[in-house]
Amino acid sequence: MNSNRASSIEQPHIIDGVAAASNVVESIKAKVQAEKLRPGLAVVLVGRDPASSVYVRNKKRRAEECGFLSRQYDLPEATREVELLALIRDLNQDPEIHGILVQLPLPPQINPNAVIEAIAPNKDVDGFHYSNAGRLGTGDIEQAMVPCTPLGCLHLLKQVLGDGLRGKHAVVIGRSNIVGKPMANLLMHNDCTVTIVHSRTVEPQNICRQADIVVAAVGIPKLVKADWIKEGAVAIDVGINRVTRTNGESGLVGDIDCDNVLPLTTAITPVPGGVGPMTIAMLMLNTLNAAARSNRLAATLTV
Ligand SMILES: NC(=O)c1ccc[n+]([C@@H]2O[C@H](COP(=O)([O-])OP(=O)(O)OC[C@H]3O[C@@H](n4cnc5c(N)ncnc54)[C@H](OP(=O)(O)O)[C@@H]3O)[C@@H](O)[C@H]2O)c1
Known part of the structure; x- marks a missing residue:
């Protein structure tokens, strides 16, 4: 030094990222109550990677704390890509679900890009879909999932x-x-x-x-x-x-x-x-905003 x-x-x-994240979560809870929203987050875990299991558990806990509908899908390590894609197709159509997150990394038999691109861009709360990356890259931030x-x-x-x-x-x-x-x-x-x-x-x-x-x-x-x-x-x-x-x-x-x-x-x-801690808080923010957009609410929370 x-x-x-x-x-x-x-x-x-x-x-203090813990305090900042708590503040964001409090704002989200207030917004959920004020707008009588029920944002729905689906988190998909394939396999039993210990670190991924911890991340998924923390996301589920935060989602429940925010007043969201929180669904977790635990799929076996041997899940085939077509099976995961079929689940994503169902979640894309599910009106109760506004955000879909597939926890990475995935087992080697599954192509992560195919999975990311299968998620409807308006439910891609991780913001990894090409269309969201493109929106961010072209400055269309208001419409992007970041x-x-x-x-x-x-x-x-x-x-x-x-x-x-x-x-x-x-x-x-x-x-x-x-x-x-x-x-x-x-x-x-x-x-x-x-x-x-x-x-x-x-x-x-x-x-x-x-x-x-x-x-x-x-x-x-x-x-x-x-x-x-x-x-x-x-x-x-x-x-x-x-x-x-x-x-x-x-x-x-x-x-x-x-x-x-x-x-x-x-x-x-x-x-x-x-x-x-901020990463998980922003996942909640993206899910809230996805729900608000699907309910055609103009006012979403921004960073
Ligand atoms: N806090 C969180 O919530 C959070 C979330 C995501 C990731 N992370 C952590 O953030 C870190 C990065 O994650 P990631 O997913 O972005 O990793 P990644 O995909 O492995 O990318 C690492 C990047 O670092 C560059 N790099 C490697 N060695 C370097 C060096 N000596 N000097 C300068 N750049 C170098 C690589 O360059 P090349 O492209 O040239 O290979 C690459 O672009 C990891 O520790 C990860 O665990 C934390």
């Missing part, structure tokens, strides 16, 4: 910066379809100047050091060190990496070396407790 660089910065703060993790990151950035995203240089590390690319599009839509860094980028630290906003979505523990960060930057850590600590215990760390980067920043998200 370079403490001299940190000296001019006042009170960097750790962004992927939950980047949407949660944007919400946290607006909490810190308010309307101050305009003209900021944002560097997104990672170019996946579920995080990096949609994040870059969202930031561009909010008038940031955006650079994407990936595994083939030459000297990524020099590019990151120019950023007012850094969003790291890589999957490498503590990749982003203090010398990657400009004084006063806002840092959003999407990474979730399981590591074994020196005491032998296992724990989660992000893609940013938080302890050493924190003093340089205006604000930073922790791992855990930062972006993760």
